[in-house]
Amino acid sequence: MDVSPTTEPINPVPQFEVTPQPVQIIPTQNIQPLNSPSEFHTKLRSYSLIISVIGVFIIIFIAVIYLISPKKLAETTVASLPSPTPLITTPITNTPTIQITNFLSPTPTSTPTECNSPLAPLNVRPYVRCYYRQIKIDQLEAQAVENRISQTVGSLTIPISLVFEHSEVYKGIPIKWTKNQPLTPDVLTWLKAGIDILPNYFNIDHPVAAIISATDEELESKSIIKPGPDTMAYASGLNIFITATTAKGGSTYYPVDKTSIINILFHEWVHVVQYYEALETFTEEYLAKGRLVEAMATGPLEKGFAKEVGWVYNSDEFGDGIIAKLKADSESQKTTDYGKTKVREDMAESGALFMVCKSNLISEARILWWEKTTGESRTKFCH
């Protein structure tokens, strides 16, 4: 235990060294033969005085040692120990614990420093604070985190054995399909038209890993994601997956055209942005526990949007409420029916409408939020 040397200074050794001194100062050989009783009394008084003075010095000396030692102990132990944890339990058993505790953490009742993340919303509960990173990571690190946790959080991962018949990179975005689910030339053109007008906020700051078209069987996605018959595309992890109906250019029942393809591309891309924000803002340990949905719902991106466009949280005084209700006034309600179901979908729906020049279908607050977030005007996407 490397702590023991530091305890030596405060052992009662100094007291032991000091105490015998009176004995040394009264050696019998120093006492001269006395000639008279009065001389004897004079000498006796002198010796008593000397002994008293020495005694006072000893008391002062002991008092000084006592006052200094706990602080000295704390200082030396902190310097010599790798982590503060063992300090409280090991060498301090003989010294006042309170002093040591105070020295190590001046405010022991406050939240530990590592949980005071500047990324956490102001009123968030102390334990939720620990879910936030100290600094936001960049997109490359976020992608690395996603690679590590994708299995745990249930992101759809591309089977290694999957063979793509087509693979191209358009403006930095990979587009791939298998021979069992190729995209029609029209769908590919429309997707590219969507990428052409994406604000940098999307394809530069939050790039999708790939746009992929493959069958559910090929993706082994049945157990994780069950795209319904009216699902045109879905986002999982940092990828966007195109469904069978969309890939072949729609059907009579589910027709697709340029606007709907771009709309769905933007909608799903917003979900990728939301995921990026969670990866960049929250600790990997937290996300790896499968708390992805909570992370998205509590994070500053979704919260910021929700508060500005008319969602109210049940327990918002804590800043980490998840359940939100859309206010009943007409402006708050001005989003799609699907958008009214969840904050997350409201953001995706309104973002997509904003980018296909259908801002008239969403509230002014939503338009303003998207203008602020993308740095683009509402008319930028009108041609």
Ligand SMILES: [Zn+2]
């Ligand atoms: Zn959605």
